[in-house]
Amino acid sequence: MTGIDSVQLERVIVHKVGNPTRGEELKLSENPLSLNDPIVRNLLARYFLAPVNENEQYQFTHISDLDLNEVYHYVKGIFDEPKQFALQSAMLAQFLYNKSTHVRVKEGELYVAHFSNVPFGTEYVEAVGLFKSETKETFLKVFPHGQSFEVGAEDGIDINKLDKGCLIFKKERENGYVVCVVDQTNKQNDAQYWVTDFLQVARSANSYHHTNAALGMCKLFISNEMAEKFEVNKSDQIDLLNRSMDYFKTHDAFKMDEFATEVLHHPEMIETFTQYKHTYEQAKQVSIDEEFDIHLSAVKKQERFFKSILKLDKNFHVYIHGRKDLVEKGYDEMRNMHYYKLYFEEES
Structure with a gap:
């Protein structure tokens, strides 16, 4: 306090x-x-x-x-x-x-x-x-x-x-x-x-409550539900987590349709997210409005739970903050191992 x-x-x-x-x-x-x-x-x-x-x-x-x-x-x-x-x-x-x-x-x-x-x-x-x-x-x-x-x-x-x-x-x-x-x-x-x-x-049911609950719902959807329903890898999930957090940081108000279009893009994923919202509200016994003012204190609280870390075995931790188009995943048949390519302009 x-x-x-x-x-x-x-x-x-x-x-x-x-x-x-x-x-x-x-x-x-x-x-x-x-x-x-x-x-x-x-x-x-x-x-x-x-x-x-x-x-x-x-x-x-x-x-x-x-x-x-x-x-x-x-x-x-x-x-x-x-x-x-x-x-x-x-x-x-x-x-x-x-x-x-x-x-x-x-x-x-x-x-x-x-x-x-x-x-x-x-x-x-x-x-x-x-x-x-x-x-x-x-x-x-x-x-x-x-x-x-x-x-x-x-x-x-x-x-x-x-x-x-x-x-x-x-x-x-x-x-x-x-x-x-x-x-x-x-x-x-x-x-x-x-x-x-x-x-x-x-x-x-104030703006803090709605913001906090909506971010918690987004994190669980991307981390769990989306991985079960769609073919996505960890870098895709991290990209969506980053885009979700960016939306709440750059908008004064949350609008369900706007968020779904800007962050999720695909109609099938948007439909699944809409259905998941009802499931989440029932399971958590909360109600999240379709539109509400975004409370920055709730965003700051939730930000630490939105991990943008790609963990590869026990050898590498890769922090991904944006630009999914600069991350490429593949499979090396000679080594029988997965790999990621990271494109960048300069090393710091």
Whole structure:
């Protein structure tokens, strides 16, 4: 998250949340942290907020009534009556404890924080943060002992590795607030209790969401689906990946028909891509508009996954950034091996 230095950490309380199926307890704090040390206050703010991507936004949801979403209800109580902060935080901890029954859910500390002066677009707003630390690291501590030094080991939290987080901006209350989510420990959907069971949030269908999802779809189509349906080699795939990324970098808006014509060209491939879009949306449970404004932050995020590297056995890695017409593939019958020819004007 950008602009962390402007944020004021008003109050924070810590509760211990275990996994009830393992007999672990819920231990509630009565009072917030003192936060008398400004260094600790600033370290906590950075630990909580640095991993947050403010462009990737969610909103609280509920199948029938938004106010029946427990986290939404308790956070709204903090915004409406800050004096109830400790009570509402205890309700949040209790609810998380009730949802921590998956076998992979680890015991950890739940931090509930109240911020002011949080950057949101062109303004500054209040925000409530929910953060859980599950992973403990072992640190060495050097301390004086007489005229010498000794070294001891202590378990603690790495302030550069937030396990789970949620930042709720005091904006768009009637739509479920604007929510940003961090879940570093369950990226493979092993235990999505934090997002699905506890927070009950859904992605906001904004330009960032559409851009991010469309680029992810393009990469999977070119890398997997296209190779199964058409005769293409790795250099062809890399060329299409490069052309796809160039389209998003050089256009202000995505238009499905325009993209298909400029990047894919061939009618059969365009038809397959159109069909794949519907399959992708169903499998990923996302919706990608036919037209949307391109969000450059999403393009930058996805760019690192668009690898333009042609790997040849264990001997060569060839980076291809464009000009497919200067790459030629062949087969040498004498050597019984494939080869590539690369045409260039000068060596640097």
